[in-house]
Amino acid sequence: NAGVTQTPKFRVLKTGQSMTLLCAQDMNHEYMYWYRQDPGMGLRLIHYSVGEGTTAKGEVPDGYNVSRLKKQNFLLGLESAAPSQTSVYFCASSPGLYNEQFFGPGTRLTVL
Amino acid sequence: AQRVTQPEKLLSVFKGAPVELKCNYSYSGSPELFWYVQYSRQRLQLLLRHISRESIKGFTADLNKGETSFHLKKPFAQEEDSAMYYCALSGFLSGGYNKLIFGAGTRLAVHP
Numbered sequence: 001n002a003g004v005t006q007t008p009k010f011r012v013l014k015t016g017q018s019m020t021l022l023c024a025q026d027m028n029h030e031y032m033y034w035y036r037q038d039p040g041m042g043l044r045l046i047h048y049s050v051g052e053g054t055t056a057k058g059e060v061p062d063g064y065n066v067s068r069l070k071k072q073n074f075l076l077g078l079e080s081a082a083p084s085q086t087s088v089y090f091c092a093s094s095p096g097l098y099n100e101q102f103f104g105p106g107t108r109l110t111v112l
Numbered sequence: 113a114q115r116v117t118q119p120e121k122l123l124s125v126f127k128g129a130p131v132e133l134k135c136n137y138s139y140s141g142s143p144e145l146f147w148y149v150q151y152s153r154q155r156l157q158l159l160l161r162h163i164s165r166e167s168i169k170g171f172t173a174d175l176n177k178g179e180t181s182f183h184l185k186k187p188f189a190q191e192e193d194s195a196m197y198y199c200a201l202s203g204f205l206s207g208g209y210n211k212l213i214f215g216a217g218t219r220l221a222v223h224p
Binding site: 004005012036040041042043044045058090092095100101103104105 | 136156157158198213214
């Protein structure tokens, strides 16, 4: 099993460009999450999903959109990238409430 | 408000010395508490959780509800323990779903 995978691993964008980050998990988990990791701030939840077809806002959702059309995939979109969105993005999944979250390897995004 | 505080950004010790990484939390209820670790160039992974009451890689953590703390301890640090450590809290937050709230993280550096 590959666990949680993320595509791409690195990306450089110009301000105003758009992109989609893909997260895939092969563990049949119901819950999926997108976090951003910034120095001195730990991981902050952007959006999450409690099942196929559902999404909800996390702590820092502004400037991002998500979709969960298939149970195994969770997409994070940036419609108009800004330098403040320069960060490392982590996807995670978990089987249910109070369970361990399994993390992907991260995507390093730089917005110029 | 729900919050996880890790007061130390960096903890530097020598091999064989005891280690204590501090974590304090704020939560109105009975939280589930975790320690996650991120080794250099690896993905974030669960180290231990308080409900399991087990020792992983020599680390233990005790939940102190009176002091609202969940400090991570190891009696004798090893160089391979050098990593970023995150304390995290999970519970029924607004919206009723399981969310992990992370502290800012503490970098442990173990010197030979």
